[in-house]
Amino acid sequence: MKSLDKKILVTAALPYANGKIHLGHLAGAYLPADIYVRYQRSMKRDVIFICGSDEHGVPITITAEKENTTPQNVVDRVHLQNKATFEKCGMSFDNYSRTSLPLHHETAKEFFLAFFKNQILVEKKEQQYFDEKKQKFLPDRYVEGICPVCANPEARGDQCEKCGSYYNSTELKNPKSKLSGETPTLRDTTHFYFPLGNYQKRLEEYLKVSNEREKWKDNVLSACKGWFNDVLRDRAVTRDLDWGVPVPLDGYDNKVLYVWFEAVLGYISSTKEWSKKVGKENLWKEYWHDENTKYVAFIGKDNIVFHCIVFPAMLMAWNDINETKYVLPTNVPANEFLNFEGQKFSKSKNWGIDVDDFLSLFPPDLLRYSLTMNMPEGKDADFYWKDFQSRVNNELADTFGNFVNRTFTFVFKNFEGKVPPVSDALSMVDDMLVNHLDWTTSRSSDALEKYSFREAASCIMELVRVSNKYFDSNEPWVTVKKNPEQCATTLNLCLQTIRTLSILFEPFIPSASQRIWKMLNLKGTPSEAGWESASKRYLEVGHILNSPEILFIKIEDETIEKILHRMDQPTNDSSTEFTPIPSGLGVTNQRTNELTNKPTNLPAAAGEKTKITIDDFKKIELRVAKILSCEQIPKSKKLLKMKVTIGTEERQILAGIAEHYKPEDLIGKTIIVVANLEPAKLMGNESQGMMLAASDDNGKLCFVTTEKEMQAGSVVK
Numbered sequence: 218m219k220s221l222d223k224k225i226l227v228t229a230a231l232p233y234a235n236g237k238i239h240l241g242h243l244a245g246a247y248l249p250a251d252i253y254v255r256y257q258r259s260m261k262r263d264v265i266f267i268c269g270s271d272e273h274g275v276p277i278t279i280t281a282e283k284e285n286t287t288p289q290n291v292v293d294r295v296h297l298q299n300k301a302t303f304e305k306c307g308m309s310f311d312n313y314s315r316t317s318l319p320l321h322h323e324t325a326k327e328f329f330l331a332f333f334k335n336q337i338l339v340e341k342k343e344q345q346y347f348d349e350k351k352q353k354f355l356p357d358r359y360v361e362g363i364c365p366v367c368a369n370p371e372a373r374g375d376q377c378e379k380c381g382s383y384y385n386s387t388e389l390k391n392p393k394s395k396l397s398g399e400t401p402t403l404r405d406t407t408h409f410y411f412p413l414g415n416y417q418k419r420l421e422e423y424l425k426v427s428n429e430r431e432k433w434k435d436n437v438l439s440a441c442k443g444w445f446n447d448v449l450r451d452r453a454v455t456r457d458l459d460w461g462v463p464v465p466l467d468g469y470d471n472k473v474l475y476v477w478f479e480a481v482l483g484y485i486s487s488t489k490e491w492s493k494k495v496g497k498e499n500l501w502k503e504y505w506h507d508e509n510t511k512y513v514a515f516i517g518k519d520n521i522v523f524h525c526i527v528f529p530a531m532l533m534a535w536n537d538i539n540e541t542k543y544v545l546p547t548n549v550p551a552n553e554f555l556n557f558e559g560q561k562f563s564k565s566k567n568w569g570i571d572v573d574d575f576l577s578l579f580p581p582d583l584l585r586y587s588l589t590m591n592m593p594e595g596k597d598a599d600f601y602w603k604d605f606q607s608r609v610n611n612e613l614a615d616t617f618g619n620f621v622n623r624t625f626t627f628v629f630k631n632f633e634g635k636v637p638p639v640s641d642a643l644s645m646v647d648d649m650l651v652n653h654l655d656w657t658t659s660r661s662s663d664a665l666e667k668y669s670f671r672e673a674a675s676c677i678m679e680l681v682r683v684s685n686k687y688f689d690s691n692e693p694w695v696t697v698k699k700n701p702e703q704c705a706t707t708l709n710l711c712l713q714t715i716r717t718l719s720i721l722f723e724p725f726i727p728s729a730s731q732r733i734w735k736m737l738n739l740k741g742t743p744s745e746a747g748w749e750s751a752s753k754r755y756l757e758v759g760h761i762l763n764s765p766e767i768l769f770i771k772i773e774d775e776t777i778e779k780i781l782h783r784m785d786q787p788t789n790d791s792s793t794e795f796t797p798i799p800s801g802l803g804v805t806n807q808r809t810n811e812l813t814n815k816p817t818n819l820p821a822a823a824g825e826k827t828k829i830t831i832d833d834f835k836k837i838e839l840r841v842a843k844i845l846s847c848e849q850i851p852k853s854k855k856l857l858k859m860k861v862t863i864g865t866e867e868r869q870i871l872a873g874i875a876e877h878y879k880p881e882d883l884i885g886k887t888i889i890v891v892a893n894l895e896p897a898k899l900m901g902n903e904s905q906g907m908m909l910a911a912s913d914d915n916g917k918l919c920f921v922t923t924e925k926e927m928q929a930g931s932v933v934k
């Protein structure tokens with residue numbers, strides 16, 4: 218194991234104080250950060266873990282208006298809520314701050330003024346919508362109108378949620394102010410811009426050098442490359458809004474700093490707050506102003522540009538003009554997305570589960586373990602309830618829990634609950650176990666150093682499997698009579714292994730680890746004992762143990778069925794009603810229309826989506842299929858369930874066409890299906906493919922078929 222004397226600064230993305238933390242957030246940034254920090258603490262390194270709420274920006278003011286309250290009330294509530302949730306799932310932040318604090322405002326203003334005085338910022342005049350009645354400039358999200366691309370009448374100022382197009386708010390047809398409902402006018406306004414493009418060369422060099430020092434993740438590097446290829450543009454630093462950090466200049470009333478500019482500085486202000494709390498006001502500088510500090514920023518993939526490009530550029534700009542220099546991120550190990558039961562987490566579509574609700578059903582260790590083993594490290598991953606159940610039951614309960622329990626039970630039955638003596642001459646099998654303790658400790662350490670959390674946890678779980686085999690093959694229930702000395706050695710080594718596991722598993726499942734520590738009747742915590750002591754045999758012969766308790770309770774099928782059933786129930790609020798639409802969506806652009814149940818008559822222009830290569834297209838396996846049977850899914854207005862044959866096999870396919878076809882009209886029909894789509898669970902039924910369909914002018918869906926009768930299974934190309 219490498220020794221490391223430098224300080225380690227770990228930050229996790231500041232969650233936006235406009236909603237609850239869900240499983241995707243946890244798997245993306247917070248859990249990996251927490252595991253990493255706990256491991257570093259166990260390695261006795263000087264590490265601090267910094268986070269906090271991001272409390273400014275337009276979505277918060279919109280929520281406040283909806284709730285008829287102030288933005289401050291919204292963030293007060295959400296901040297406390299999220300802070301409590303993080304505590305419940307064991308996030309061990311050294312500080313969890315908030316960007317609405319004066320300390321943060323001061324920090325953000327200091328950066329802005331330094332840039333302003335040194336003429337780093339560019340001032341630009343531009344036109345922006347203005348609400349004459351309310352006498353206010355309107356940020357994009359406060360303007361609504363007709364989408365210039367698909368004619369959706371409820372398009373947002375900068376983006377159409379139906380067709381997904383981005384545009385300039387001035388391109389919107391028939392714009393209306395969301396504040397007054399009036400048609401806004403265009404007025405001149407001035408804003409400051411940060412010239413990100415000026416830093417492109419240095420940023421590319423910074424990434425290259427950082428990656429040479431310590432390998433960055435491929436998904437992060439390729440995202441950055443994409444941004445560099447697009448050429449970095451000036452980014453507006455200010456906007457016309459009254460909720461945020463006010464622009465600290467005379468004559469700039471009703472302007473605040475853009476959230477992207479000040480939120481990342483929240484890491485610095487949160488560290489300052491921590492310093493004050495621990496009574497050493499300047500301590501934060503020892504982390505931020507030391508170029509040897511190892512600064513690791515944990516984020517989800519949607520934040521890559523801000524942490525790998527924008528924030529480093531801001532710090533470079535600061536460092537150019539100041540004596541005291543900030544350290545840039547040493548690594549930004551961003552994770553990809555975690556999906557939920559085959560689809561993206563979506564608050565508006567009521568799809569997914571937040572951490573709070575999860576923890577009302579299951580203890581945090583189960584969540585932490587299953588998310589770690591399924592972490593979206595290199596690519597997107599999926600959370601499925603059934604997977605969760607089988608991980609908990611098979612790995613935590615039947616493998617780990619069982620090993621601990623059988624060892625303790627045996628020791629209490631045959632050795633009066635005391636650590637039995639160990640023989641001086643270990644057998645080959647004993648030696649193999651002892652070597653495996655060393656090997657696991659160093660291999661999982663290597664994996665954690667390179668942010669491979671899944672690999673580290675798998676490696677430790679492998680030790681549990683090895684230990685169970687060791688127990689089995691040594692047959693202590695036989696040797697207890699025939700060879701008591703060997704039996705004692707077996708149990709001694711099993712107990713030593715349990716101590717090892719308690720230390721190695723601590724970053725992942727801290728509360729189970731602590732309970733094992735107590736069962737072993739050891740002082741302090743596994744982390745205080747330290748990672749480097751993990752493989753040493755510290756349990757003394759004759760040491761008295763505490764009686765065992767069950768570590769993990771298995772999850773019944775019934776519990777999971779109940780959850781799946783509840784998930785299938787549409788909510789009462791029709792505006793957020795979620796009906797999964799699995800069919801016909803590849804052909805037209807109607808997916809979002811289906812979800813909101815307001816079809817528009819205008820199909821989007823063809824070829825508007827990102828171009829793909831012929832190789833991309835070849836990845837999609839299209840087959841001719843014949844419908845063998847078809848039925849309505851109970852309680853669903855839209856879904857039909859059909860059995861189809863694709864020649865070599867039968868598939869169950871769900872399609873959102875119940876409003877357009879009667880089941881009996883479809884039986885025997887020839888359709889085209891996407892045959893290599895990941896199966897998805899909808900209303901408790903699995904769909905093993907997708908049926909192609911197109912919408913007509915009235916929004917009626919028509920399935921796609923072949924011009925003449927074809928054999929099921931024929932390839933469509």
Ligand SMILES: [Zn+2]
Nearest residue numbers: 364367377380
């Ligand atoms: Zn549109």
